[in-house]
Amino acid sequence: MSIRLHDIAHCRAGDKGNTSTLSVFAYDPAHYPLLCRELTAEAVKAHLFRNVQGDVTRYEMPNVDALQFVCRQALHSGVTTSLTIDPHGKCLSSELLEMQIPASRV
């Protein structure tokens, strides 16, 4: 059994060059420890493997119930030169929210 990340978190995508930033926020602060446990940098990279080619760094921001993922080489060469339909990687936020989290831990 698992639940979709979308049910407990919201996300905003940003871009800098060929780097995508994905900010994940718990709707309920009580779920923040669960996010910290399940949403590792490795798990995010694995889920977004089609786009994220480089390293993923995770910052814990408990002051805003958030995890900040900084994904390198994630935008097919970057905003100004990428040929993809979404050079900014705006769609990656909702893409990440499709991730499944083990439900037994919720």
Added chain:
Amino acid sequence: MVRIGCGAGFGGDRLEPAVRLLEDGALDYLVLECLAERTIGLGQKRRLHDPASGYDPLLERRMRPLLPLLKEKGTRIVTNMGSANPLAAGRKIARLAGELGIDITVAVVTGDDVLSVLDPEAPSMEDGRPLSSYGRILSANAYLGADAILPALQSGADVVITGRVADPSLVVAPLAHHFGWDLGDADRIGQGTVVGHLLECAGQITGGYFADPGRKDVPGLADLGFPFADVDADGNCVLSKVAGTGGLITAATVKEQLLYEVTDPTGYVTPDVIADFRSVRIAPLSPDRVEVSGGTGRIWPDTLKVSVGYHAGYVGEGEISYAGANALTRARLAGEALHARLASQFPELRVECLGGDSFRYGFLEGQEPTREYRLRIVGRAQSRETAEEIGREVEALLTNGPAGGGGARKYVQETVGIVSALLSRTKIEAQLTVMRSAS
């Protein structure tokens, strides 16, 4: 207390919200952030053809409804719409004000253009390759900070117009000016930078880029209002928007914007400070009013980031739709035919099937077919003429492709790539030019 509003968050932003903000927001300052990274490179090219151009193409449309309200409302504008030619932008505004019979002064900040002092063989921040190896360099603009904008505010000008400056500095400068802040007071400038960072994308903190129906509902999205901040002498602020406008400001919209595009929340580097967001506190006070405090910082960096624009060729693109029976198979056949016809001319060619799973998978594979697909093909070329071949081939599918292709569209765009470098502050000198409208 000082009130700063943000009336534009990017070059193509909507025009009306800024007018509403100026009319009903009781603002001291209205900031208009309009400069994307590649915009300057394109502006620089326009300027080569016409020395009086190169500033933001929407400058006149944006300023015309705002200028008549400035004196009446006691509001000053700070904007980076100068783009690749701030002096010409300043003259344009002064002339426009003259035509409208408005007596104002315009202060122009220059010095961000460092093309003549930048070493083209300097390593890029991205991968260390020399800047010149990316392509023909079109522009090089340093991110100036609040220190460059401050003299313009001290001149008393009604409108301050700049080229490339760091976005949060458009807010930090009025704060430092109003409260007489020492720019070396890193914690205060750090919190001021938090305020600037939160405001700089305008509608993105009032419910834009946020709505997810059923999960994050936004009332009145169509009439999205833009934000302002009431800031105290320590930089603590209350974010809000004009009553009666659409959208919302909540802890969630503020949190999302706090981390937006931040690649290191422990050290967000601007020309003014290295800001630390780890102790920022976000506290909702009442509907559409959120208090933000606690930002800190470390002293500003010795180098400034330079955004270098280079010619990255032309991108040709075409799209065509297939719907109904066997839509997927026909779209795929069209993609294969296009690839066969174009691959020899385009080393970089991409075929996607929109409506399938294009964003994740590239060309659709092993998925349940739906009823409608839009085939997209895109490639890069050195000349406009070659890039146009792509659209021509897509259009030619109408009579040379699978059955029932419709809605062919074609586009060609000149592209400016962006790469970054660091430059010592000692090589950069900001200048101020003050002009008066001819009334």
